[in-house]
Amino acid sequence: MARKFFVGGNFKMNGTKESIKSIVKGLNEAQLDSNVEVVIAPPALYLQLARDELTKAGVEVAAQNVYDKPNGAYTGEISVSQLKDLDVHWTILGHSERRTLLKETDEVVASKTKFAVDGGVSVIWCCGESLEEREAGKTVEVVERQLAAVAAKVSAGDWSKIVIAYEPIWAIGTGKVATVQQAQEVHEAIRKWLRANVGEAVADETRILYGGSVNGKNCKDLAKEKDIDGFLVGGASLKPEFVDIINSNL
Template sequence: MARKFFVGGNFKMNGTKESIKSIVKGLNEAQLDSNVEVVIAPPALFLQLASSELKKDNVAVSAQNVYDKPNGAYTGEISVAQLKDSDIHWTILGHSERRTLLGETDEVVASKTKFAIDGGVSVIWCCGESLEEREGGNTISVIERQLAALAAKVSGDDWKKIVIAYEPIWAIGTGKVATVQQAQEVHEAIRKWLRANVSEAVADETRILYGGSVNGKNCKDLAKEKDIDGFLVGGASLKPEFIDIVNSNL
């Protein structure tokens, strides 16, 4: 079946009011492929600013994280209810930087994912392996372990609210990129796992993004692969080439 191409821009801990306005202005004025769903994720401080500045129907705003508890005494966290109240309907969860730098386990990421979905917020759910795991031949087993933790928490229509982003940790912010073949092999393995462990429909319908140092030069070749349904972009989402990545499926 045809899966709608999806491009996410993760600004990480970057940006000022002026730079966020400039990026959004560029998106508003660009000729974007209308058949692509675009989501940008500025720092939490700028979520409402970005949302208020956006004029494109096919561009939405995402949080970079959310907590798996209701409003309460959780200093520094953002709740699902607060995102909904701010008209933010997406969040990124399980990014390698959250997993490796902040110690979020597979189970914590899965719990957050379920809580977000139950509260009406869709999730860009990230998975990926380290260089050591890649060189040890453990890429697929690591991804399957992360998927299994997710599948233990979500079920049924929950999957309609999830976009999977495969992000090889060794290729994030390093300038290294998995070859087209390496990326396709993992995407195919993810879809195969979904088919065997969730359902045929979920395997066919779930969009799987590639997210390791994607840029304006490599995006078109990656976009041609049958199991790569878009990108989760880091540093390049702060630059004009983000438009080229959005339009890479044309």
């Protein structure tokens, strides 16, 4: 089946009221491919602002993280119900910066993923390897380990609420990018793992995004690959070229 192209923009810890409004205004006014699903993830402080300013059909807002408890004494965390209260129905989970800087384990990410989908919030679930793991030939092993942790928590039906983002850690914010062949090989391996361990339908229907220094210059070649269903974009999502990336599948 044809999988709908998906482009996420992860603003990370960047932005002001003025710049968020400017980015959203640009998206509202842009000619975007109607066959692409777009989700932007501003810092938590600006979720409501982005939600209120967005008028473009087909563009949604995501949080950059969510906690796996419904409410309570969890200082600094955000709950699924609070996201829904803001009409935010997406979250990014397992991004390498949270795995490496904040020491989130595969199991923690899996628990958050389960809690989010159970609560009605869809997940852009991230996986990927370090440079050392890539050079040691362990890329697929690492990604399969991360996948297995999530698969142990969620049901086959839950995967319809999950978009996978493969992000090689060594290519995030470094200016380096996996070659088209390297990216496609890992995407193909992820789909093969899903087919063997979850099911044919999930493997065929789950969208797998590439993330890792995606920009307006390399997006079209990447988008041509059969197992690359879109992108999770970092720094370029703050720039006008984000529109070119959204339209890269035209």
